[in-house]
Amino acid sequence: MNLETTLGETNSTVWIIILGMTLVTYIPRMLPLVALDAEKIPPVLARMLRNIPYAALGALIFPGILGIHDQLWYGLVGGIVAVGVAYTGAHLIVVVLSSVVVLSALALLL
Amino acid sequence: MTSRAQTQLPGFLQGIQAGLTIAIGYMPIALAFGLLAKNTGISLMHTVGMSLFVFAGASQFMALGLLALGTGTVEIIFSTFIVNIRHLLMSMSINEKAVPESKLRKMVYAFGITDEVFAVASTREGGVGSHYLYGLSLMAYSSWVINSGIGYAAGTALPPAFQQGMSIALYAMFIGLLIPSVKKYRKALFLAVTAGLLNSLLVLILPVGWAIIGATIGAVLLMELIQKEEK
Numbered sequence: 001m002n003l004e005t006t007l008g009e010t011n012s013t014v015w016i017i018i019l020g021m022t023l024v025t026y027i028p029r030m031l032p033l034v035a036l037d038a039e040k041i042p043p044v045l046a047r048m049l050r051n052i053p054y055a056a057l058g059a060l061i062f063p064g065i066l067g068i069h070d071q072l073w074y075g076l077v078g079g080i081v082a083v084g085v086a087y088t089g090a091h092l093i094v095v096v097l098s099s100v101v102v103l104s105a106l107a108l109l110l
Numbered sequence: 111m112t113s114r115a116q117t118q119l120p121g122f123l124q125g126i127q128a129g130l131t132i133a134i135g136y137m138p139i140a141l142a143f144g145l146l147a148k149n150t151g152i153s154l155m156h157t158v159g160m161s162l163f164v165f166a167g168a169s170q171f172m173a174l175g176l177l178a179l180g181t182g183t184v185e186i187i188f189s190t191f192i193v194n195i196r197h198l199l200m201s202m203s204i205n206e207k208a209v210p211e212s213k214l215r216k217m218v219y220a221f222g223i224t225d226e227v228f229a230v231a232s233t234r235e236g237g238v239g240s241h242y243l244y245g246l247s248l249m250a251y252s253s254w255v256i257n258s259g260i261g262y263a264a265g266t267a268l269p270p271a272f273q274q275g276m277s278i279a280l281y282a283m284f285i286g287l288l289i290p291s292v293k294k295y296r297k298a299l300f301l302a303v304t305a306g307l308l309n310s311l312l313v314l315i316l317p318v319g320w321a322i323i324g325a326t327i328g329a330v331l332l333m334e335l336i337q338k339e340e341k
Contacts, residue, residue, distance in 0.1 A: 011153070011156075013183060014152055014153075014156045014177070015156070015159070016183055017173065017177075017183050017186050018160050018163055018164060018185035019160055019163070020183065020186070020190070021160070021163075021164045021166075021169065021170075021173060021187055021190040022208065023161040023191050024187055024188075024191035024194060024196045025164050025165070025169065025191075025197070025310070026165045026220070026221055028191075028194060028195050028196075028197045028198040028201065029194075029197045029198075029200075029220045029221065029223045030199070030201070030216075030217055030220035030221070031198065032198060032201040032202040032204075032205050033201050033204070033205050033208070033213075033216040033217070033219075033220050034200065034216055034217060034220075036204055036205050037170050038205050038208070038210075041206070044334070046206055046288060047334075048330045048331075048333075048334060049202055049203045049205075049206040049296070050203070050206055050207070051301055051330045051333055052199060052200070052202070052203035052232075052326055052330060053203060053228075053229070053232035053233055053291075053302070054288065054291060054295075054297070054298040054301035054302050054305075055301040055302065055305035055325070055326040055327075055329035055330050055333075056199070056200060056203075056225075056228070056229070056232075056305070056322070056326045057229055057233075057284050057287060057288045057302055057305075058288070058301060058302030058303060058304065058305035058306040058309070058325070058329065059305040059306060059308070059309040059321070059322045059325040059326050059329075060225055060229065060284050060322065061140065061281055061284045061285060061288070061302070061306060062305075062306030062307070062309060062310060063306070063309065063310045064281065065281040065311065066276070068128045068274075068277040068278060068281070069277070070272065073180060075278065075281070076285075076314075078278035078281065079281065079282075079285060081210035081282075081283055082278070082281070082285040082286060083289060086188060086285055086286045086288075086289035087289055087292070087293070089290075092131045092283060092287065093130065093131050093134070093284045095282055095283070095285065095286035096131055096134060096279050096283050096286060097134075098282075098284045099278045099279070099281075099282035100120050100272075100275045100276055100278060100279055100282070101275065102275075103274065103275040103277070103278045104271050104272050104274065104275025104276070105271075105275070106275075107270070107271040107272075107274035107275055108271045
């Protein structure tokens with residue numbers, strides 16, 4: 001299979017795509033930091049912005065965590081392990097490794 | 111997370127330390143990205159270049175998928191924009207927490223604000239400064255770029271069971287970041303659960319980047335309404 005023709009993209013086309021992706025990724029990350037003056041933001045909006053991390057974490061976790069395997073319960077088990085270990089106050093790396101070890105072991109059994 | 115040793119370290123090293131978890135979490139994903147890039151037929155330079163310049167996991171996988179389908183340049187760039195516009199919201203939130211610094215420094219650390227860097231930085235106690243964010247994103251970035259290259263060059267991923275197990279890593283990290291806040295503030299639990307449920311509905315009708323934005327804003331607005339009722 002000739003990949004160059006399969007892709008239908010030349011070397012420079014891929015670089016143009018990468019350049020475009022770079023700009024549309026960087027600009028949204030950068031604009032608020034240089035354009036917004038945190039001291040001039042009204043208190044109500046500032047409070048809402050400080051609430052964003054918790055909401056964003058919820059949306060980043062769910063329902064994505066269920067999609068890591070065909071079986072929904074697989075991700076759910078990993079999530080429950082993470083919640084349990086995190087609740088004990090363990091270090092973040094311990095939380096991550098515990099879930100990974102439990103799910104790797106489960107994957108061997110599946 | 112708030113050990114005595116950490117508060118004594120300079121900001122950059124605190125960032126490096128906090129970034130280790132992200133570096134571990136990125137490893138299997140970046141290896142998979144490199145491997146998939148090779149199978150898609152782009153060069154090693156393109157693969158490492160994409161990780162080096164774009165530094166955004168989900169959209170890089172999507173770009174490979176679209177390249178394989180022979181999708182046009184404009185469509186790929188536009189899809190990337192749709193997926194990554196959520197970072198606008200995350201940067202607005204980081205801006206609230208950031209200590210006042212020169213625009214140049216902010217422009218540098220802005221490059222590194224991925225979901226995971228945002229999650230770690232925004233759940234940190236106190237403010238965040240450029241040195242901390244440089245260290246944090248440098249760890250994430252090195253892992254992402256180096257492992258993309260290794261995945262391509264080695265042409266193999268991790269053993270299947272371990273790879274399957276590693277797929278939980280970033281979710282476990284998000285949970286590990288959320289739980290200490292949940293224990294401290296009840297509103298954190300409400301916000302996270304509401305956003306998770308809203309997101310489950312919104313992903314059915316919206317691209318993933320917009321679903322996250324909608325769910326996040328929706329949960330925050332609902333929280334505001336409830337607080338107003340209580341007053």
